[in-house]
Amino acid sequence: MATSSTVEPTRRDFLFIATGAAGAVGVGAVAWPLISQMNPDASTLAMASIEVDISAVPLGSIMTVKWRGKPVFVRHRTPKEIQEATSVPLAELPDPETDKQRVQKPEWLVVVGICTHLGCVPIGQAGSRGDYDGWFCPCHGSQYDTSGRIRRGPAPKNLEVPTYSFLSDTKLKIG
Amino acid sequence: MSGPSTYVPKSALGRWFESRLPIAGLIHGSFIAYPTPRNLNYWWTFGGILSFMLVAQIVTGIVLTMHYTPHVDLAFASVESIMRDVNWGWFLRYAHSNGASMFFVAVYIHMFRGVYYGSYKAPREVLWILGVIIYLLMMATGFLGYTLPWGQMSFWGATVITNFFTAIPLVGDAITTWLWGGYSVGNPTLNRFFALHYLLPFMIAGVVVLHVWALHVVGQNNPDGIEIKNVNRDAVAFTPYATIKDSFALVCFLILYAWFVFQVPNYLGHADNYIEANPLSTPAHIVPEWYYLPFYAILRAIPSKLGGVIAMFGSIAILAFLPWLDTSRVRSGKYRPMFKIFFWAFVLCCLGLGYLGSMPAEGGYVIAARLLTTYYFGFFIIILPLLGIFETPKPVPASIADAVLARNGGAAAQPAE
Numbered sequence: 001m002a003t004s005s006t007v008e009p010t011r012r013d014f015l016f017i018a019t020g021a022a023g024a025v026g027v028g029a030v031a032w033p034l035i036s037q038m039n040p041d042a043s044t045l046a047m048a049s050i051e052v053d054i055s056a057v058p059l060g061s062i063m064t065v066k067w068r069g070k071p072v073f074v075r076h077r078t079p080k081e082i083q084e085a086t087s088v089p090l091a092e093l094p095d096p097e098t099d100k101q102r103v104q105k106p107e108w109l110v111v112v113g114i115c116t117h118l119g120c121v122p123i124g125q126a127g128s129r130g131d132y133d134g135w136f137c138p139c140h141g142s143q144y145d146t147s148g149r150i151r152r153g154p155a156p157k158n159l160e161v162p163t164y165s166f167l168s169d170t171k172l173k174i175g
Numbered sequence: 176m177s178g179p180s181t182y183v184p185k186s187a188l189g190r191w192f193e194s195r196l197p198i199a200g201l202i203h204g205s206f207i208a209y210p211t212p213r214n215l216n217y218w219w220t221f222g223g224i225l226s227f228m229l230v231a232q233i234v235t236g237i238v239l240t241m242h243y244t245p246h247v248d249l250a251f252a253s254v255e256s257i258m259r260d261v262n263w264g265w266f267l268r269y270a271h272s273n274g275a276s277m278f279f280v281a282v283y284i285h286m287f288r289g290v291y292y293g294s295y296k297a298p299r300e301v302l303w304i305l306g307v308i309i310y311l312l313m314m315a316t317g318f319l320g321y322t323l324p325w326g327q328m329s330f331w332g333a334t335v336i337t338n339f340f341t342a343i344p345l346v347g348d349a350i351t352t353w354l355w356g357g358y359s360v361g362n363p364t365l366n367r368f369f370a371l372h373y374l375l376p377f378m379i380a381g382v383v384v385l386h387v388w389a390l391h392v393v394g395q396n397n398p399d400g401i402e403i404k405n406v407n408r409d410a411v412a413f414t415p416y417a418t419i420k421d422s423f424a425l426v427c428f429l430i431l432y433a434w435f436v437f438q439v440p441n442y443l444g445h446a447d448n449y450i451e452a453n454p455l456s457t458p459a460h461i462v463p464e465w466y467y468l469p470f471y472a473i474l475r476a477i478p479s480k481l482g483g484v485i486a487m488f489g490s491i492a493i494l495a496f497l498p499w500l501d502t503s504r505v506r507s508g509k510y511r512p513m514f515k516i517f518f519w520a521f522v523l524c525c526l527g528l529g530y531l532g533s534m535p536a537e538g539g540y541v542i543a544a545r546l547l548t549t550y551y552f553g554f555f556i557i558i559l560p561l562l563g564i565f566e567t568p569k570p571v572p573a574s575i576a577d578a579v580l581a582r583n584g585g586a587a588a589q590p591a592e
Contacts (some may be wrong), residue, residue, distance in 0.1 A: 070454070
């Protein structure tokens, strides 16, 4: 049959292509569950939001809560820290964002405590907050300011601000 | 020593079986009658040592899984119970964890041997690339295995390594979430790492079969880099010559292995890994296992996240292109005076990067890491292609037999048979 020089496709050509296409769809349909099973499962997704009582966080200190297996920093900022965060010219920032874009109430900063470089937890204990009064990542030396913005070091982005809302003055819902 | 076709089973049963499944003939042809160059030195014994280490890791690994629990709440305690309660558990775990290190010691020697003697050159390109694939699989297996004890270094090592994938533009975060099975390294991650850590060694074994197959198609390289021309003059039979030499080298290697297991079992580990994983606190100084340190130094030498990750993976991927980057027609470094110097500088460069990978990424360490990273890539991309053009190699002997006889003071002018 291959000796024929006609360009006209035959019934057999059609059957070959149709069979191949059906086979490819079948392989894809079976491969998808095998790939998709690795994504977060229902129980992981169910843990997606938490409520936090922030009444016990004194001015100037940081509370760490666990959300989706990751630390979230809830920082009760002092007027000085707010002033530091708002007075920086945007041109000095590697990932420019104003402080206003990152907070809902100026005295409360809520950020995911995961360095945007390679996922370590930056240190925020008083006295070891780095050169910008925010956080210092011990792994590769990234420094964040009082708005959780990257100022120096290998991290490319600011600390992530999670979706959150104030349920009341003392109650926060993260996620 | 004339190849596989000569094998004749001695018994009637053997002949009956051989005509139905010629496996005895295959083994005889591959490991007994197989002609091996008569000038092989002890650097050629590491292939056998590596085979032994793969089997040792699989055997100790399988028995460890009989006592290990891959769950974030139980893994750390189950490893401690292996150390304290399981009969000989301390020995099996130390043999396995130090076995990984010894596996890498052997593979690095094996690889540097290949580079020095030009073992990657035609017709051995596929053999070499299969070796690079085995090395990649070993790195993945070692990383997955180090996560399992669920100590602080396990957890944060896994976090840093999986975060490499977030550097991929657009889909990086989705890929990383998919790898984790969550929003951070957690129980689903530990479970799948355990499954994959069990799987990969068998994939390594499969590629090793291809590696040995490719080796037996093209024949072994040797210190003089000359092909076997006359089997009777240039080669000896694999058994007893290579088998005995490999066995002796293996025993010497086992002494070193045993010294680590019994005398300093934690020397190559990290104290922080005896603290259970805590997702809320990163250790002050994260270091990977020693065998990844040079690549870790390259990662940190580049002042950009994506750039660092690309350079790190590139430093491994470039090995696969080595057969085409080295333009010299002379195979063995023995006859390449300039190559020798650059080769040993390259070895020092890799050791230096290893040292820098263990140091904090600051000040002079970063500058040194950048210099050495430049040399690492320069060796492959600039030095090797140019050396083939500018270097004048020393004269290469006509045959392996000539090379051996000349070295032993005998006249190279023996009449050819």
